[in-house]
Amino acid sequence: MNVPLSPAESLRAALAGLLDGLPPRQAAGAVERLIANYRGSTPTDAPILRDRADVAAYAAYRMPATFEAVRAALAAFAAAAPGWRPAGHVDVGGGTGAATWAVSATWDGPRPVTVLDWAEPALALGREIAEANPALRDARWQRARIGAALVLDPTDLVTVSYVLGELTGDDRAAVVDAAAAAAQAVVVVEPGTPDGYARVIEARDRLLGAGFRVAAPCPHSAACPIVPGTDWCHFSARVSRSSLHRQVKGGSLPYEDEKFSYVAATRFPVSPAPARVVRRPQIRKGQVLLDLCEADERLSRRTVTKRHGDLYKTARDTDWGDRWPPEASDA
Template identity: 80%
Template structure:
């Protein structure tokens, strides 16, 4: 593993803050408000919303830290399921300013060939500029490419697709996922932690499994998701430090916010997924902890861990939403 993701996050935030120095605060706020309203809408891939440098600077400063933390969280769970494996090459589809490339370099040590594909040339240019602060990304290739049915991806150990599928038509979404499965040894897809984002992840997950991939995270299995469609959705949370721009746009005084996301990580080779995973915030009560788990059966279960469970109770009190949870007989994992 690399240095803690927090170190990379600090470097990234410093680089983004430097970019904002030349942009009037009111202009940045207006740009972010407009982009929030439009960027995740029904924008066709031949008309990028990020039109110029000021758009891209504002959006990157506002969204990159949250995307980085969400992808880091997904990659941490994925890396735990593939111990001893590290990607020798990485392609980031629809990577924009490169948040996922920063997350990959924070997760696995050592440099690797990196290619970022995106339609918006201003985003690619800014991503290249920001990457100068990260020694492992200085040689990355930033390529303009239409993200859709005509997409081709060169063979790579890892392909990431983060916060992209929601911008595509149904046909283009299918084509992009299929292009990734054809090119990669491992695919990680991250979407917003909304019912719609989860639905896109589940759709992509089914295509990955049908193509012969094995789910490594977050699911403990590659069978169908046990969640009943329309009744609930699987998502997780990553804490993000708020910048001054965040506070300007959203108001309030909290120094952080929680980024909700859904994801799937799958591999051509056999991973070692968690026996089960905590899929809701643990409920800590007097003398007991209630854990909502997705298990390998597959099934959704609620487990009550009490003081009489000893080390298991201590582990339950320390458990967080999204963590792996060991099987009942696996004392070594506690």
């Protein structure tokens, strides 16, 4: 009997065939050019992804990392909202639809899905590979300017992933406001850099101002306790590396860690984590050091030793980004 593939497995299989017929050197060159373009000036009048070759190369290179980062953010959100599942989803600036795959991996079953993006080649390729995912076969792939004129139809969930960095400040604000006006829940994901974190905090503030509450990663909806300019809040998701990854970046490891920052906020009641592990735990002889963001709006370091019994075993298995303590009942 054939066992159905998971969304992650289906996505990997769909991406594996994207580069057929595209010479490896051309694919690597397209990725390197696109990365340089994304790190340059803010695009205005034309999409960066120009044609199928661009989109295929960049999707094969970036989609797995975006998928894993968004899936990790959604998992933390789902843990804070047990029993809730989105009846509809709009992915703003979704390109080839990595966030839609992450949503289908978090909450199974079909739902109305709309992907909005300015790049028609990205939408076309997203529609093509979505045929491998039953939950996305009826999705709408719609060309739209992502910016000040954006208006969204009412929906349960809006995702805005790896998009805000491509926009001007005014357009960023307009996109977050449009998401807040349309949705019951909004999830924003950005690269785990100081600038990406700053954009997430800006979005978080706007969502709170619109009446939302934070579900994850923060255990509270007060101001972030990190002093601006001293540090930034980010997390990590492990991603299997393809041959294209190894060709572009070099090295031989079969994986890499995608750093990301995010916020998930809702209009409905949620049960945030009692605390969140905000750095990789330090495991030492007989003890584990946990850096936490606490529900009382402060950052702290917790030391868990063998004297704590089962809690020590739990701490050794705890990862960066996890809630703490994992078995704590929802408050």
